[in-house]
Amino acid sequence: MRNKFLIALLFVITFASCNTVNINKFTNNELPVSERIDYLLSIMTLDEKIGQMVQIDHKGLIVKSDVQKYFIGSVLSGGGSDPVDNMPESWANLYDNLQNYALNTRLGIPIVYGVDAVHGHNNVYGAVIFPHNIGLGSTRNPQLVEEISKITAIEVAATGIDWTFSPCIAVPQDERWGRTYEGFSEDPQLVSLLGRASIRGYQGDDLSNPLTIAATAKHYVADGGTNGGRDQGNAAISEEVLRDIHLFPYIGAVDEGVASIMASFSSWNGKKIHGNKYLLTDVLRGDLEFSGVVVSDWDALRQLPGSYENQIVEGINSGIDLVMLSNGYVEFLSLLKKAVISGKVPQERVDEAVRRILEMKYKLDLFNNPLTDRSLITSIGSKEHREVGRQAVRESLVLLKNNNNILPLNSDIKNVVVSGKSANNLGNQCGGWSIGWQGERGNDFTIGTTILDGIKNGVSKSTNVIYSRSGKEVDNSNDVAIVVIGELPYAEFEGDDKNLTLSVADIETVKELKAKGYKIVTVLISGRPMIINEVLELSDAFIAAWLPGTEGDGVADVLFGKYNPTGKLPHTWPANISSGGSSETLFPLGYGLTYEK
Ligand code: GLC
Numbered sequence: 001m002r003n004k005f006l007i008a009l010l011f012v013i014t015f016a017s018c019n020t021v022n023i024n025k026f027t028n029n030e031l032p033v034s035e036r037i038d039y040l041l042s043i044m045t046l047d048e049k050i051g052q053m054v055q056i057d058h059k060g061l062i063v064k065s066d067v068q069k070y071f072i073g074s075v076l077s078g079g080g081s082d083p084v085d086n087m088p089e090s091w092a093n094l095y096d097n098l099q100n101y102a103l104n105t106r107l108g109i110p111i112v113y114g115v116d117a118v119h120g121h122n123n124v125y126g127a128v129i130f131p132h133n134i135g136l137g138s139t140r141n142p143q144l145v146e147e148i149s150k151i152t153a154i155e156v157a158a159t160g161i162d163w164t165f166s167p168c169i170a171v172p173q174d175e176r177w178g179r180t181y182e183g184f185s186e187d188p189q190l191v192s193l194l195g196r197a198s199i200r201g202y203q204g205d206d207l208s209n210p211l212t213i214a215a216t217a218k219h220y221v222a223d224g225g226t227n228g229g230r231d232q233g234n235a236a237i238s239e240e241v242l243r244d245i246h247l248f249p250y251i252g253a254v255d256e257g258v259a260s261i262m263a264s265f266s267s268w269n270g271k272k273i274h275g276n277k278y279l280l281t282d283v284l285r286g287d288l289e290f291s292g293v294v295v296s297d298w299d300a301l302r303q304l305p306g307s308y309e310n311q312i313v314e315g316i317n318s319g320i321d322l323v324m325l326s327n328g329y330v331e332f333l334s335l336l337k338k339a340v341i342s343g344k345v346p347q348e349r350v351d352e353a354v355r356r357i358l359e360m361k362y363k364l365d366l367f368n369n370p371l372t373d374r375s376l377i378t379s380i381g382s383k384e385h386r387e388v389g390r391q392a393v394r395e396s397l398v399l400l401k402n403n404n405n406i407l408p409l410n411s412d413i414k415n416v417v418v419s420g421k422s423a424n425n426l427g428n429q430c431g432g433w434s435i436g437w438q439g440e441r442g443n444d445f446t447i448g449t450t451i452l453d454g455i456k457n458g459v460s461k462s463t464n465v466i467y468s469r470s471g472k473e474v475d476n477s478n479d480v481a482i483v484v485i486g487e488l489p490y491a492e493f494e495g496d497d498k499n500l501t502l503s504v505a506d507i508e509t510v511k512e513l514k515a516k517g518y519k520i521v522t523v524l525i526s527g528r529p530m531i532i533n534e535v536l537e538l539s540d541a542f543i544a545a546w547l548p549g550t551e552g553d554g555v556a557d558v559l560f561g562k563y564n565p566t567g568k569l570p571h572t573w574p575a576n577i578s579s580g581g582s583s584e585t586l587f588p589l590g591y592g593l594t595y596e597k
Contacts, residue, residue: 021107026367033362037355040107044354047071048107050336052354053322055114055295057081058094060327067101067111070333073357074322076114077123077161078298079437079491086125086435088159088380092372095160099370109358110366112214114295117164118182119549120148120389121155122434126381126447128155128389128550129430133168133194134527135396135546137184137570138592142197144395147388149201153213155380160372162364163214165262165295167198169249170219172528174229175571178495181431181527181547183224185570187589188245192252199256207259208365210373217253219264219297221279222246231493232265232303242268250288259360260293263320265300275304275311280319293356295322309335313344321353381447386551393545393554398567399593401542406519408561408595409480415464416455417518419471420484420509422525424452429525431547432491439489448550451484451523458556470505471512481518482559483510484545485535486525500530500577507535514538523555529573533586544569561595568592 021043026036041049051071057078058064066072075098083090095113102111121127130136130148139145149167156164170183171191184194195217202215222242226233235242250261263280264273273279274296284290296315301323304311312335315323325332339345361367379385399407409416422428426448427440435445443450449457456465468474471481485506514520522539524532527547536542543565545555557563569591574583 026107029368033359036362037358040109040358041351041354044107046337046340048105049350049354050333050340052109052357053316053336053350054329054332055322055324056329057326058098060325060329064098065101066329067098068105070329071105071109072102072111072329073109074112074114076324078326079116079433080123080435082123082435086123088124088126088377091124091159091161092374092377096371099160103370110361110370112163112357112361112364112366113161114163114165114216115156115161116166116433117152117156118166118168118433120152121159121380124155124159124380125435128381128385129434129446129448130389130549131392131396132181132431132527132547132549133184134181134570135548136194136392137190138398138546138567139392139395140190140568141395142193144392145194146197146201148392149198150204151385151388153202154211154376155385156213157211157373158376158380161213162366163216163260164202165216165218166202167195167215167217168219169195169217169253170224171245171249172224172229172571173245174226175500175528175574176497176577177224177226177229178231178490178492178497179223180229180571186572187570188248190570192249195249196252196256199253199258203257203259207363210369214259214360214364216260216262216295217250217258218262219266220250220261220284221264221273222268223264223266226266229496231496234267234270236269247283250284254288254290258292259363260295261290262295262297263300265297265303272304274300274320275314275318277318284319291356293321293360294319296320296324298324299326300324309339312336313339316345316353317349321356389549389551390554390557393548393551394557394563396546396548396567397555397558397565398544398569398591399541399565400544400587400591401536401539402593402595403540405596406480406540407521407559409521409559411458411463411560412460413463413480415466415477415479416459417466417468417471417474417479417481417513418452418455418484419468419481419513420523421469421505422451422486423469423482423484424450424467426450426550426552427489428486429548429552430550431489431527432495434489438491438494441489446550449552451552451555454553454556455482455559457553458560458562471509471516474513474516476516478517478519480521481513482521482523483513484523484525485509486530487527490527495527498577500528502530502532502535510535510538521559529571531574531576533575564595565592566594
């Protein structure tokens with residue numbers, strides 16, 4: 001009897017000591033991070049480990065307390081997934097609320113929260129929205145790009161968030177792709193230069209600095225090389241082309257220490273990237289020696305073949321560490337647990353993924369500083385930040401035509417007509433990924449300056465600025481008309497376009513004013529080169545302004561000569577688009593005029 005009691009006592013002591021968590025062994029900053037992670041991995045249950053491998057959109061949580069119940073390691077706000085009133089304070093409250101659930105789990109491992117801050121903290125009301133990357137590509141200015149990302153990091157950190165799914169280092173090869181504007185250029189060298197600068201801006205030289213955030217190089221790989229520019233399509237290209245054009249910017253991103261890489265929805269020669277172990281592991285971990293976190297795209301594993309369990313097994317065994325989900329985390333976790341127990345997903349693979357995720361959290365110093373630093377919130381949309389946004393707009397504009405040096409206009413000009421659907425439309429000038437996933441329309445969705453506002457601010461008090469959206473409300477004149485036309489906002493596959501033609505209404509507006517005798521200065525608001533031949537012919541001057549964001553003053557600064565245009569095309573500008581994608585060139589890569597002295 002006595003022996004049985006002693007054995008039972010020994011068991012209880014042994015079991016208890018196994019389960020006694022020595023907090024110090026994973027929170028003591030004196031200990032090497034690798035040792036702290038080794039200890040955590042040694043005491044984490046399987047549920048706690050697989051919970052770290054889920055990134056759920058906050059709107060996909062059935063109840064917020066599921067972060068605690070399922071040990072969820074990451075949360076995101078996908079495009080447009082904003083808290084109710086979308087104010088900075090609401091974002092910080094959402095973040096801290098979810099973080100506190102994570103901190104109340106057995107081990108208190110903090111969540112890491114990601115958002116698409118791709119041209120400023122573009123989801124949040126009042127944040128500065130900078131030019132989209134195609135405009136930054138026109139600047140060819142890495143210092144400016146680094147500064148923009150640095151400002152974005154501050155405004156993101158001010159809402160508590162730790163991580164942006166940016167920069168997109170796609171190398172768009174076909175302008176029919178709806179995500180062309182998210183890339184810097186068709187030139188991999190330029191993409192690498194600006195992608196590295198952006199990562200430096202977001203991450204600084206120490207991710208534990210509260211003014212820095214983790215960056216994501218995306219979408220790995222050849223997302224911009226699909227046939228016909230089809231979003232999430234198939235890149236039927238040789239490995240040489242894949243490496244020379246599309247992989248090249250990732251070499252620089254890894255060299256800059258990018259914290260994470262997002263896999264692409266697209267396929268390479270018929271195989272989905274999310275299930276391509278050669279690219280996700282052999283090339284990325286072997287050739288490039290990337291040691292950070294590979295995050296999936298939005299529910300992207302569901303695009304793999306077979307059952308959901310098979311999709312999970314293939315994606316994770318191929319090299320996905322963190323799985324981004326819109327919802328359905330309970331089912332996902334149940335299937336992943338089943339796959340690990342059955343051996344289909346090796347325990348070592350789980351531990352490897354969790355190790356990378358924990359490393360990212362330690363680098364961000366989330367164990368010591370998990371909650372929002374509320375002192376930063378006044379920096380959001382500050383005057384200083386907007387000035388940088390305005391400078392970026394100035395440098396992003398590309399002057400394609402300037403007959404008889406009609407530009408710059410004199411700010412003392414007596415009369416000027418301002419026309420076109422995008423002259424007085426903040427939504428159009430911001431483009432996609434601006435408050436809403438697909439962007440917005442009109443002027444009241446955030447704080448900013450329209451191009452019309454900028455023109456009014458840029459001329460003298462004696463100048464008569466006449467706004468006529470269609471050009472129909474003005475009489476004949478030989479005055480100057482500034483006509484702002486182009487694309488309406490879009491994001492991702494919603495922007496795929498086979499023709500890239502201007503709308504009939506846009507062309508009619510230009511024709512209307514030309515017929516009335518006006519000198520035409522056309523400003524194109526678009527996410528990419530478009531087929532502009534007819535309007536270019538009717539214009540005395542033509543500026544490609546891309547998607548400038550909230551600081552419309554920057555356009556007027558160029559129109560009235562406060563800033564001499566320096567922008568150069570980041571894409572070859574086609575004269576036409578054939579169904580096969582080949583085209584004649586209207587303007588070459590790097591083209592851009594400046595004002596004659
Ligand atoms: C989207 C995009 C990706 C984005 C992610 C989260 O589908 O492909 O660029 O970061 O989902 O919003």
